[in-house]
Amino acid sequence: MATCNSTTHEPPRPGAASPHQQFAMLDMIIPGFSVFSSAAHAYAGIDLNLYLPMVLMICGTIWSWSYLYNYGRGIVEKHLMSTVRIHTDDEIFNMLMAWVAKQRFASKSRRFIVNTNVNSRAWMMWRFHWNEDDEDDEEESSGSVGVEKKKQKKLQYTPSYGTHIFWFRGQPLLFERSENREQMGSLMVSEKEEINISCFGRNPVILKELLMEARELHLAKDESKTVIYRGAATGMEDPQWRRCMARSTRPFSTVILNEKVKKQLIDDVTDYLKPATRRWYANRGIPYRRGYLLYGPPGTGKSSLSLALAGFFNMPIYILSLSSPMATEENVSSLFSSLPRRCVVLLEDIDSAGLTHTREDGTVEAIPAPAPVAAGPTVAVKGAAPAAPVSRLSLSGLLNVLDGVASQEGRVLIMTTNHLEKLDKALIRPGRVDLTVEFGRSDAGMTASIFRAIYTPYDNEVSPSVGTGPAAEKQGTGDSGSERTSTSERIDELAREFASRVPELEFSPAEIQGLLLRYKHDPLAALDATESWIEQTRKERAEKEIREAEERRKEEEKRKKEEGEKRKKEEKEKRKAKRKAKKSKKQKKADEEDGSATDKSGVSDSESDGEIEKDKEEEKTEETTKGATATSTSDSGYGTP
Ligand SMILES: Nc1ncnc2c1ncn2[C@@H]1O[C@H](COP(=O)(O)OP(=O)(O)OP(=O)(O)O)[C@@H](O)[C@H]1O
Structure with a gap:
């Protein structure tokens, strides 16, 4: 307290700032400092002015250190380090994150993000990945004895935002993750992230090796799978092929089709994919394509x-449905130009x-632009302008x-x-279509094959109960090999029995x-249910046909009505135009005669007026006649007593 008093009453030195001036300056730097300082002095007896230089010095040192650190780091990064930047909207992001999730530094990180799916959260990429059913994403959690193990989504850990050091092939690398939430239009938020990986030194080869390893890991995951891409366009961005899933490759043998046709198809594609064939085509100037x-x-x-087929040749498949609203001329063309060299389309x-229009027809229909498909919840924008019509894909397109x-x-x-x-013949002419394969409804052979394909047990499966029969008597001998053979034989018997009950060429393989x-596990029950299933399916089919015929009839009626209205409107427009032309002709004539109306001109005026009146009369009569016809039609339609 004493110190405080002595300082307060000391007269200010000449040239030195008065305490009031000091407070005013400090208040500018730290707003409210004078109030805080007076309170500290009054209640705790602390004169903050004494500590101020020290506080300022510490702040200055921290600021200078951070400035120098950032400056120095910038210089080191620029001249002594190599960095690769990865954006969320590229597939390499997913590959890299899958690799990172498998690294020790990710699982040991104290600040981490947990996901069941490490794929990009940028909405446009994410929505095509969320339902990807990669089996690798699942892990088995052990249940109690006798209880089947449950499949659960695997938790994947990746380092959180900030910088993390890790070692790769004996070298320290920096993993830097930064978040960037961006508003996409007015509706949705895209979680954009950026990953930087840096190494010391000016040679980035180690970074490239890391990326290659991530890519190989990704490809190895897809090795026994068929990667499926689908053409997609959201209306906001260019159409793109989106990876929608990687399915276990379907063995060719599971597709039931004439074996000769299957072989012909495989041989044809095998020959086409040979490097020598490509050269052969190139030498002769023939486009290297096969359809x-x-x-x-x-x-x-x-x-x-x-x-x-795609799985057999280990190629990705790119699927595009031409009946989808996004299949416009521009979108299809853009998608085709971004296809990889080796793929199935x-x-x-x-x-x-x-x-289905002929090329000469050249018809281009206008359909509304596809609505953008959003990943998350979206809010409808009231009063938004309707999308401009886009041109539907035409045959020539x-x-x-x-x-x-x-x-x-x-x-x-x-x-x-x-x-x-x-x-149209042009679409399927040789050069565009080189082989045509017909698929039909199931005959007896196909029906039996489908039955066998469903019930024949695989090595790791329990045999279904197949009841008694000549072959089933061999069961229960204790020899698992002969039991398996007997089950197969019994299933064969049942398959033939089943095929004899299902009428040929009436049902599709998918229906059977x-x-x-x-x-699934009871072939005998399936056999028993066959009769009632046939009846039920026939009934449903008949009902569907009636419904479809009714819909077609309604559509036809609607089309005719629309056409009639259109014609009427056109006729009306024509008459209006005619009247207008006559009126302007009359006006012109009157102007020519410069207002000096003679008896003759009066006659011609009344002539034109008469003509216009006549037109109007005609129009009226026509409308009345049409109305009467419509009434009489509707009368005759419902019948009069
Ligand atoms: N010939 C077949 N061999 C094996 N399975 C078949 C066969 N035909 C149909 N299936 C089965 O039926 C289901 C539907 O078949 P798929 O989608 O291949 O038919 P599609 O001819 O392409 O039909 P759509 O013309 O409607 O696209 C699939 O689960 C498939 O396993």
Whole structure:
């Protein structure tokens, strides 16, 4: 207290700032400092002015250190380090994060992020990954004895935002993760992240090795899988191929089809993919392309065969449905130009509207632009302008895409349709379609094969109960080999029995598979249910046909009505235009005669007026007649007593 008093009453030295001036300056730097300082002095007897230089010095040192650190770090990073930057909207992000999640430094990190799916959270990438059913993402949690082990989503740990040091091949590297939440338009938030990986030294080779390792790990994961991409466009960005899943490769043998046709297809593709064939095509100036057309009713195996083919040749498959609203001329063309060199392209529903017109027709239909598909919840924007119509894919547009300049050479093109008869000859001419495969409804052989495929047990499976029969008597001998053989023989018997009960060429393989899947572990129950299933399916089919016929009739009626209205409108417009022309002619004539109306002109005026009146009368009469016709039609439609 004494010290305080002595300092307060000391007269200010000449040239030195008075305490009031000091407070005013400090208040500018630290707002409210004078109040705080007076309170500290009054209640705790502490004169903050004495500590102030020390506090300022510490602050200054911290600030200078941080400035020098950042400056020094910037210089070191720029001149003595190499850095790779990875953005969320590239597939390498997913590859790298999957690799990082497997590293020790990620699992040991004290600040970490946990995910069940480490794929990019940028909404446009994320929405195509969220349902990816990669089996590797699952782990088994051991249950108690006798209880089946549960499959659960694996938890994956990756280092949190900030900088983390880790070792790779004996070298220290820096993993830097930063967050950048961005508003995408007015509706959704994209979680954008950025990853920087840096190494010491000016040679970035170690970073490239790391990225290659991440990529190889990713490819190894897909080794026995068929990677499926789908064409997608959100309306906000360019259309892109999105990886939608990696499925276990479907063995070719599981697709039931004439063995000769299957062999022919495999041989053809094998020959096409040989490097020598590419040279052969190049030497002769023939475009190196191969197209296949698979046609037949729905559920007969067209897509299954395409997937099996892609898996057999270890190629990714790019699927695009031409009946989807996003299949516009621009989108399809852009998607085709971004296809990789070696892949299978599956164009589904090539009989969709627009493509069934002939090339000479050149019809281009206008359809509304596809609505953007959002990952998260979206808010409808009231009063938003309707999307501009976009041009639907026309036949000539598709032909241009298939063999125009932008088309990729070296891909295997598969087109599927349910209606071969609707296709234009130009679309399926040799050069565009080199092999056509027909898929049909199930005959006895196919039905039996489907039955066998469903019930024949694999090595790691429990045999289904197959009841008694000549072959089943061999069961229970204790010899697992002969038991397995007897089960197969019994299933064969049942398959033939089943095939004899299902009428040939009436049901698609998908329908038959649907029945058998209801009794996955009980072939006898499936056999028993066959009769009632046939009846039920026939009934449902008949009902569906009636419904469809009714819908077609309604559509036809609507179309006719619309056409009639359109015609009426056109006629009205024509008459209006005619009247306008006559009126302007009359006006012109009157102007020419410069207002000096003679008896003659009066006659001609009344003549024109008469004509216009006549037109109007005609119009009225026509409308009345139409109304009367409509009334009489409706009368006759419902009948009068
Ligand atoms: N020939 C077949 N061999 C094996 N399975 C088949 C066969 N046909 C159909 N299936 C089964 O039926 C289901 C549907 O088949 P798929 O999708 O391949 O038919 P699709 O002909 O492509 O039908 P759509 O014309 O409607 O696209 C699949 O689960 C598939 O396993």
